[in-house]
Amino acid sequence: MSSLLSPDKKRERNWSDISHLAKNIFAVGLSLLVLVGGSLFAYQKISQSVSGVFAAKDYPGPGEADVTVVVEPGTSVSEIGGLLVDKDVVASIEAFTEATAQFPDIQSLQAGTYHLKTKMKATDAIQSMLDAGLKGGKKFRILEGLRLSEQVAALSKDTGISEGEINDALKRVDEYKLSAWAEGNPEGFLFPDTYEMTGSDPISPLKMMAENFTKKATDIKLEEKAKALGRSPRDVVIVASIIEAEVRRPEDRPKVARVLYNRLDKNMPLQLDTTVEYANNKPRGQGATTTDQERANPSPYNTYLHPGLPPGPISAPGKAALEAAAAPENGGWMYFVAVNLDTGETAFADTFDQHQANVKKFQEWCQSHQGRC
Structure with missing residues (x-):
């Protein structure tokens, strides 16, 4: 079909179509720009929100209450982070870990006691610890x-x-x-x-x-094990202090613990020279026996005169002694005696007659090592 428009009208129509098309293109382009711009804005907002969610929790600092953190020898850097979290010095392990990246000398953190604040910024806490280490301990x-x-x-x-x-x-x-x-x-x-x-x-x-x-x-779960033994935690520590004073060999400690508990269960006096030494404030190492006069001391720590445990520890027990007191070996022993003071060898007995035979071995050792007993 031929067009009924004149050439001039055709030109007007063509320009109108072009103008309309341009307007449509401009509108679409503007919409795209708005859409893209809005997406960028939304992306930025979402990104910020996600970053906020996954960012390591950290305190802003500078800190609140005084707190002491003890770092024992052999503690790793990651374990130090755990200590700081436990003491509420830093907010999270993640914050501590991220902060360590700023300190190339982080591995130089020393064992010792650090006086810090609760709720410190992680970088501030690390810097404070490093500074304290530089001062020397x-x-x-x-x-x-x-x-x-x-x-x-x-x-x-x-x-x-x-x-x-x-x-x-x-x-x-x-x-x-x-x-x-x-x-x-x-x-x-x-x-x-x-x-x-x-x-x-x-x-x-x-x-x-x-x-x-x-x-x-x-x-070592001392409280839990004390309960299983039917003892108080304090009593277990007292037993551990006696073990520490009485024996040296690791294999003897749980056996001595059993002897003490067996005697306590039968209401037998413990009759320990180490408690008599403590009662008389006698320096340790001045002979392996006590005198009649020393054993007559009325002190409640004298287990020759008073039944049961002494009222408190007689020494500071180490971990091995605490473990032995909390987990005694099974056995029917009622007596023990050191038979060689050089090696620390200790003999155990169920009956008094067996014990007397062991005491004889000790006396023979003393006779061949004059001045040692």
């Missing part, structure tokens, strides 16, 4: 089996803190978080170990030792 070693007075002397020697200051600090049991099982007396409840501290506050090392005791007791 004081190492001190507390051996197993020491009495409290001996622990104080060792602590004073290694740290330079006077014994008087330490003894005054020992009275402030709430400040260094002494175990409730101690009933206010730190004897036996300050854990023997090697430590490192900064500063000269006498509370700091006491807190390290008290918290380490609680940690070790938790690690």
Whole structure:
């Protein structure tokens, strides 16, 4: 069909069509721009929201309450992060891990006691710990089996803190978080170990030792095992302190624990020379026996005169002694005696006659080692 429009009209129609098409293209383009722009905006908002959800939880800092963190020798960097989270110093392990990337010298973090704040920014906490490490620390070693007075002397020697200051600090049991099982007396409840501290506050090392005791007791499930034995946790610690004072060989510790529990169950006096030495404040190592006069001391720690356990620990037990006291070996032994003081060999007996035979072996050893018993 031929067009009925004149050439001029055709030109007008063509321009009209072109104009309409251009407007349509412009509208579509504008819509696309709006759509794309809106998508970009939405993407940015979603991205920000997702980042917020998955970002490591961290505190803004600078921190709130004072808190002490004890890092034991051999603790890894990741374990340090766990300690900081447990103490509420940093908000999360993820925040700590991300923050460590900013510290190339993170592996130089030392064992020791750190005085920090709760709710610190992770980077601030790490920097504070590194700064404290650069100042240097004081190492001190507390051996197993020491009495409290001996622990104080060792602590004073290694740290330079006077014994008087330490003894005054020992009275402030709430400040260094002494175990409730101690009933206010730190004897036996300050854990023997090697430590490192900064500063000269006498509370700091006491807190390290008290918290380490609680940690070790938790690690070996002492309270749970004491309940299974029908004993109190305090009684188990007292038994552990006797084990620490009486025997050296690992294989003898659980057996000695069983002897003590067997005698207690039969209401037999324990008759331990180590408790008599403690009652008389007799220095350890001055012979393996006690005198009639020493055994006549009316002290409640004298287990020759008084039935049952002494009223408290007689030494600071290490982990092995605590484990033995909490998990004694099965057996019917009622007696034990060291038969060789050089090797620590200990003989066990079910009956008094068997025990007397073992005592004879000990006496023979003493006769061949004059001045040792």
